[in-house]
Amino acid sequence: MVAQQTGRYSKYIRPISITIDILVITILSLYFFRDLNLNMVYFIAYQTLAWIFIAFLIKFYEVYRFTTPVEIISKIFKQFSLFLLVVIAFFPFAKTVIFSGKAIAIMMTISFAIIAGIKYFLFFYLKKYRITTKNNFRNAIIIGYTPEAIRLKEVFDNRLDYGYRFQGYFSDKKQNPEVKGKVEDIKNFVIDQKIDEIYCSLNEISNEKLKELVEFSDENNKTIKFIPDTKEIFSKNMRIDYYELFPVLSLQKTQLHNPTIKGIKRGFDIVFSLFVIIFILSWLMPLIAVLIKLESKGPIFFKQGRPGLDENEFFCFKFRSMQVNETTEKEASKNDPRVTKMGKFMRKTSIDEFPQFFNVLLGDMSVVGPRPHLWSQNKSYASKVKKYMVRHYVKPGITGLAQVKGYRGEIETDEDMINRIKFDVFYIENWSIVMDIKIIIQTVVNIFKGEDKAY
Known part of the structure; x- marks a missing residue:
């Protein structure tokens, strides 16, 4: 089973932009600083990390379709001002290095011109691209027929370069030819018409319906934003953006949606995966292969389609721990007759999961994240467990918070899955690199200690 992919090419623009910027400063540094007696390996690593850190700090790459040119100029000046100071700071610590203010000035000026030019080219090219080709548009609806909602619709109509295609109002309070239906009609309309963004007037909808709508957006990977009235802005977990002078509130994404954080985690x-592959799997894999082959016929590896990021299918690798069978969509249970003797040992120690470090290297999985479920489990629990689909906002992991808290192995009751999802969602919403390290350490401890549900 393969879920339909919903991504757009625009999701690649940011990582491409980061890569180009780093290449520009790297190539120019290699050329202009070649006679300064620098250890270029250390210096390039230093300036690359500095560039990424500063970009994360000032949100340099957070440029959206409604971002103004003035904001972009401000970001560029902030980025290069801080980057210049960091580059200069490197020289006093390298005693044999020749400091050249001229070389730094030329390198920075050319870098600034090239990167600013590329940034503006992309920004204006995408605007032109949307208008001329009618592609890269986002379908939007508005809940409420208020003066604020009408003003937002006018912004969509007048600023085609923003790239929004307005599909209608929904309201329980007003009747109008432009009103497509009531709030209760939204869910079917959003699915049928492939709506991307829902704009909601805060004085139009009750808290109960709003909560239900937020859950619907989570489950279906839709973006919900809020049109504030002047009297009440009730959520601290919101970010305010301006479409010209028009304010729009967005629910804050988790840190794992931030491109810089994604880069750090990646x-x-x-x-980590290279370390495991080189220093552990390089000798463990041949040994495990021989032991598997001695006990039973069949392949050394077992691969199975699982739902991953955005519910797109990938093939999850494992050492084969069962006799070859036709019931691969049935999860293992206690004393499962399909499990071999070698397989029982591997499952108890989690050695069967080690090939998934190749999945991590390929980019299908992360070291830490929600464990990838079977497709049959996805179909069964997606509609029964609240926020189940939130786990597909991030890459699945080899280990996760739910697993180290004891919720691994066979799902015997719905309560087991509910508790697992609670920990998965908590991890996604409260991620930190420290949490990842703690989970990895606890996983290693659990491997040596043994776990009751590892079968």
Whole structure:
């Protein structure tokens, strides 16, 4: 089973932009600083980390379709001002290095011109692209037929470069030819018409209906934003953006949606998975392969389609721990006759999961994250457990918070799945690199200590 992919090419713009910027400052540094007696490996690593850290600090790459040119100029000046100071700070600590203010000034000026030019080219090209090709648009609806809602619709109509296609109002309080239906009609309309964003007037909808709508948006990966009235803004977990002078509130995404945080987590995954593959799997894999083959016929590895990020299918790798069978969508249970003797040992120690470090290296999984479920479990629990689909906002993990808290293995009751999802959602909403490290350490402890539900 393969879920339909809903992504757009625009999701690649930010990582491409980051890569180009780093390449520009790297190439120019190698050229202009070549005679300064620098250890270029250390310096390039230093300035790359500095660039990424500063970009995260000032939100340099958080440029949206409604961001103004003035905001972009401000971000560029902030980025280069701080980056210049960090680059200069490197020289006093390298005693044999020749300091050249001229070389730094030329390198920074050319870097500034190239990166600013690329940024503005992308920004204005995308605006032009949306208008001329009618592509890269986002379908939007508005809940409420208020003066604020009408003003927002006018912004959509007048600023085609923002890239929004207005599909209608929904209201329980007003009747109008432009009103497509009532609030209760929204869910079907959003699914049928492939709506991307829901704008909600805060004085139009009750708290109960709003809560239900937020849960619906979570489950269906839709964006919900809020049109504030002047009397009440009741959520601290909101970010305010301006479409020209029009304020729009958005529910804050988790840290794991931040491109810089994604980059940091991905970097950690690559380094950690390479370490395991080189220093552990390089000798463990041949040994396990021989033991598997001695006990039963069949392949060394077992691969199975699982739902991953955005519910897109990937193939999860494991050492084969069962006799070859046709019931792969049935999860293992206690004293499962399909499990081999070697398989029982591997499952008890979690050694069967080690090939998933190749999944991590390939980018399908993360070291830490919600465990990937079977497709049959996804179909069964997606509609029964609240916030179940939130776990697909991030890459699945080899280990996770739910697993180290004891919610691993066979799902015997709905309560088991509910508790697992609670920990998965908590992890996604409260992620930190420290939490990842703690989960990894606890996983290693659990491997040596043994777990009752590891079968």
